[in-house]
Amino acid sequence: MKECIKRGKHVVPFLIYESRSYLFVLDRTSGLLRRYRKQPEDAFTLIELLSVLMIVCMLFGLILGGVSYARRKSAENRTRANLQQLALALDEYFMHYGYYPDDSTNLSSTAVTNWLPSGFTFTDAWGLPFCYKKLGTKAYRLYSYGPDGKQSPDDIEAGK
Numbered sequence: 001m002k003e004c005i006k007r008g009k010h011v012v013p014f015l016i017y018e019s020r021s022y023l024f025v026l027d028r029t030s031g032l033l034r035r036y037r038k039q040p041e042d043a044f045t046l047i048e049l050l051s052v053l054m055i056v057c058m059l060f061g062l063i064l065g066g067v068s069y070a071r072r073k074s075a076e077n078r079t080r081a082n083l084q085q086l087a088l089a090l091d092e093y094f095m096h097y098g099y100y101p102d103d104s105t106n107l108s109s110t111a112v113t114n115w116l117p118s119g120f121t122f123t124d125a126w127g128l129p130f131c132y133k134k135l136g137t138k139a140y141r142l143y144s145y146g147p148d149g150k151q152s153p154d155d156i157e158a159g160k
Helices: 046-097 111-115
Strands: 004-007 010-018 022-027 033-037 131-134 140-144 156-158
Touching: 046 111, 046 140, 046 156
Parallel strands: none
Antiparallel strands: 004 010, 010 022, 022 033, 131 140, 140 156
16 A cells, blocks of 8 residues: 655645455545556567567478478488389380380389289379380380479489
8 A cells, every 4th residue: 555646746645455456546635546557567568579470470480491402302202202113114114015114004004014013003193194115115204394394404214
């Protein structure tokens, strides 16, 4: 309980009762009881809140960029591994039959599947089919168009 408060140059007598969120003031001169909401002392300023929000957003952006990069690299590596496995199966096919399958045939319906594990899919990590071109009797080109699905510098190749 306080007995007086300074208002400008004058000291005004009053009584105060404090609760958690309110001040109750009884002015002795007028006899009125006034209730005032207390200002929180532990609050953050708007500048502090905005700067913390900005830092959190920047960190989130960095983490999201790193995850996106890792996911893209993982898909590329998985496609490269599948292409290498298919290239080895094509080489086994060549050693057994003496020629590579025609590029007009669907590789999944040829004997190449004899040298591939069960459940092997003839698609890349983005769901697009692998591209196969026979370049002669002893050469072929095996590739994937990559994430964009078009012929571009980011194509992934394997083959002779």
